Amino acid sequence: MNDQVADFRAEKTNLTELAGLGKGPVSLEPYRSQEWFEKEVEQVFKRAWLCLGREERIGNPGDYFVQTIEVAKAEILVTRTREGVRAFHNVCSHRSNKVVLDRGGNASRFVCRYHNWTYKNDGALIGVPDEKNFFDFDKKRCGLTKVACETWEGWIFINLQPVPEVSLTEFLGDFGQIYTGIPYPHSDKSILFVSHLKANWKVIADAFAETYHIPAIHPETIGSTFASNENPFARPISAQTWGPHRSVSTYGNPEYVPPIGSQVERLFYSNIATGNVLSAASLEDTEVFLKHPAINPTKSGSWAVDVTWLFPHFQFDVSPGGFWTHHFWPVSVNETRWEARFHIPDAPDVWSRLQQEHYIARLGEILLEDVGNTERTQEGINSGAKEHMVLQDGEVMIRHSLHQLEKWVHAETVREALA
Amino acid sequence: MSGAVLPAGFEALEPFVGYWAVAGVQQRRERRENASMDDIETFYNAMLALAPQAIAHLEGRQIVDLEGADRTLMELLLALAHASMATELHRQPRAPFTPWPHEVRLVEAPAIFG
């Protein structure tokens, strides 16, 4: 593990150096090369463990959802059996029709609509019309094709290798040891923003991986929440890397209160004494966050959010007010399906619901500011005007991401990539 | 309950019901994004003036059970959150330098008034 603490008040920070990364300009080819993209698909997305999100999403036996993974031409059926979470290719063993046609729900069995073959949610084939008319037929060998699936701390991961080279534990490494016992409040309830964007998946992921952009892109929505006179450029507090994974702890202005002009925000929060206006967590959960050694690792009094980026394409964010996730699903070299899921509690009364509406309304603005910028960036990259981009110290996660992708693209084995 | 559009005392808000009292966060967001700044400001000023009374009217109840005129009043209050993005943050209908139209959509909303 690399544990890098920076003093954002110093003339410059040294997170990049402490992470053992170079400081030179970085090639833009990984953002526009079709050849590189195909290598990412084969060497990264088809070999790494991919986080699909929280298991509370399928909290009851029989719950299921379908996850499309465009670059693998795959549709993965994830089910909750009595024994745990399981994953399968959503492909019938008869003549390969799709078995499940909706995106999720609860069912004890799945019936393929072509010839009514019937499967249990553990993948077993249990019903075949006119079975006697097949030849040397063994139902036991005709279950749904399994996809490697493991959970860690309530997060569901799959691996598209028929037999994964490394276990999830090995893939997570030290990170998996340190990030244990963290509460994920309201993990069974969420809202979801989605957009299909004409930009490479890394352009979108990068947009959520640094805070350098906050004063420029988010001046009104969150500028004064994340920067202050003490830290005018919203420099991170610390950065950490663990093998292919990484995290930054970001700065929050401890003095923030809604400005005088924000009359609606002030009114909607006027029934509560303490104004954590972005809060979706209980005080007890916030306490556990604050005490946990992995969260806000420097125990800064000016802590806003920890942005944790699990290789390759998944980020989760933990703040005093709760948590949210980002998935950056590549579709083609310059198309991405981006999903941002925010976990928030039910709001049963007028006060809490108005606060929630204000929170979601502002989220919509912040997210649009973030991703509304990405298609323009991709066009700039595609123009070929630049061969490189220059990254500053606060953009250390972007550099680490590219460095790790390069390792995986060139490594013959996953173990070599992880070494 | 009478057939009034809004509860007694909130008649001044009736002109805004048709456009601003819609079901769903995404719809409320789109209404604000599609409105002119003049229309947003007119609604914002009228609604903000009556918002404390509207909250008091709905306070202490399970909002999931609201019906008719009370439900409409709640939807107007919720729309005020969106109007305030324009009036209090951007000072224009939409965030500066963001694309329009765009496809950043809320596809799963809260269970109550979502």
Ligand code: FES
């Ligand atoms: S393809 Fe599924 S039953 Fe024939």
Ligand SMILES: [Fe+2]
């Ligand atoms: Fe941002």
